[in-house]
Amino acid sequence: MKQLLMKIRKGIWVVPALYSSASLALAIITVSLDTYWIHKVEPFLPVMMLTSIDLAQTVLSAIASSLLTMTTFTFSTVMVVLTTYSSQFSPRTLQNFVRDKTTMRGLGIFLGGFIYSIISLLFMRQSLEEHLVSSAFVGVLYAIVCLAFFAYFIHHIATSIQISRLIERLEEEALKVIDYYHGIQKDQEVHPYKTIPVQYEKVREYPSHQSGFIQYIDFSGLVNTASEHDVLINFVKGIGDFVKEEETLFYIHSHHDYKEDLSPFIFIGRERMGEYDLAYSLQKIVEVALRAISPGINDPNTARDSIKYLGLILSETHLIRDGVITMHDEDRHPRLKVTLFSFNHILYNTYYQIVHYGKGDISVILAIMDSLIMIDREVNTKRKHIVYDFHKYVIHGMEMDQMQEWDLYYLNEKIETLKPDQPIDPKE
Structure with missing residues (x-):
């Protein structure tokens, strides 16, 4: 069921289909009212709500053609914006616009209006000529x-195509992921290394059933299943990793041959x-910065803004602990182990491309130093030393x-700001 819901969430057809279905239902209700119950409700309706069949056909025909x-x-317009996103920002940002609720609602409302008008025209029989219709x-x-939403849609497109608005949406997406990671770690143990209880006698590799990227792992479902069968699941891959078919995803430690x-x-x-x-959320912002400092676009100010937002996002990772998460069942038995976050890994993968391509621009280097200072202000002493080394x-x-x-x-000034004042606390 969850896999089906994930596919539905990724589909761009869902919202237009819902609006089209609602419009179809509205057309059926209206036609039924005009056909069977108009004589009963006509005394209670204002005169302005009722028209002749000829006028209704004319109006609905004009509405159908206009909405189409x-x-x-x-x-x-959507295709033009998608082309701009792909060429100016990053191909990875296309899904952020395609799945935008306002865009999908706009298409759904206009399609729904067309469907309502066509269906209403289709069922307007000549036998209704003697009656008024609504x-x-x-x-x-x-x-x-539709006209009001069209005006709003144009405004939305004009703001969506602005780079500042795009970065804002990417930032919101990344912060939601940080909250998601923090929620998983809450009330769970986090250790630097994996340790497997010795009481399990058997170990089995669990291979991937297909090639691709790991998009989501239902940790709660796995913990419940592991608890029911008294097994321990030890992940070697994580969310975002690419796996090929038959490659090992995790190991199952059990007392018996577990083949579920x-x-x-x-x-x-x-x-x-x-x-x-x-x-991946950070990678989208990184690609925006890389496009901005490329010779073809040459927009270092956009690159600097993007880099500072990277620092803002990474500064919020102080809520997430490094290491291996051990998830327990209701009886506090360990059931799942996975590495969810590594500060060193995320720090390097966020900046290494920008450092490589922006090394010749001092403004880019200073922006990176500013973002590192933002991170340094929020993290613990151990991570302060990592940032300073970086x-x-x-x-x-x-x-x-x-x-x-x-x-x-100015470069030396920022380096001095990054110098840690305290030695590393071994407890951190």
């Missing part, structure tokens, strides 16, 4: 709603998903003696 035109224009009035109200199918708890797809993958990687290869005096002054 609006739908075509909306689809063309379909045209409902259609006019629907058209007004656990594939429904592991979601593997052809592309990564940012909802549960922090590294700055050496950032400035490695830079010819300090060839730098301008002002550049060197």
